[in-house]
Amino acid sequence: MNERIDTVVIGGGHAGLTMSYFLGRAGREHVVLERGRVGERWRSERWDSFCFQFPNWTIELPGYKYQCDDPDAFAPGREVVRFLDGYADFIKAPVRCGVEVTSLERADDSGRYSLKTNNGAIEAANVVIATGPYQLPVIPVMSAHVPKNIFQVHSSAYRNPK
Numbered sequence: 001m002n003e004r005i006d007t008v009v010i011g012g013g014h015a016g017l018t019m020s021y022f023l024g025r026a027g028r029e030h031v032v033l034e035r036g037r038v039g040e041r042w043r044s045e046r047w048d049s050f051c052f053q054f055p056n057w058t059i060e061l062p063g064y065k066y067q068c069d070d071p072d073a074f075a076p077g078r079e080v081v082r083f084l085d086g087y088a089d090f091i092k093a094p095v096r097c098g099v100e101v102t103s104l105e106r107a108d109d110s111g112r113y114s115l116k117t118n119n120g121a122i123e124a125a126n127v128v129i130a131t132g133p134y135q136l137p138v139i140p141v142m143s144a145h146v147p148k149n150i151f152q153v154h155s156s157a158y159r160n161p162k
Contacts, residue, residue, distance in 0.1 A: 005029060012033075012093075016032050017032070017095075019032075021091045031094045031095075034097050038095055041132060049076070054074070056070065059083060064086070099119045103116035
């Protein structure tokens with residue numbers, strides 16, 4: 001039997017956690033499904049020295065401000081992860097880590113949705129997709145013509161120059 005939940009949020013990053021905040025404040029039953037860990041892209045899909053692109057004083061989610069010593073600096077990725085983890089705890093987000101949605105479709109004429117995950121099936125009245133942009137790397141066609149002795153790497157796979 002499928003688990004039934006009012007709202008499923010897919011993605012445990014900035015957008016998914018913010019949606020969880022507002023759903024929680026509205027008293028709406030919901031769950032946040034995250035394929036990895038909270039803020040996974042900041043953990044595994046950014047290079048080691050990557051920093052938030054805006055000054056620290058701009059880092060804020062509803063009800064939660066980034067605490068730091070230098071508001072004009074740029075938070076390194078590990079600090080962004082710490083911030084997102086702290087926010088998830090602060091709002092008591094019902095995050096299920098390690099749950100990947102493998103299928104999403106209309107369940108039937110009721111208007112509900114059927115989600116299949118690596119952890120079972122869920123039926124929901126509402127689904128919010130908060131997985132972020134750029135799900136798959138786009139490799140230019142011309143890259144096939146670059147000599148093999150020239151190293152190529154997509155930014156999602158780059159970590160450091162070593």
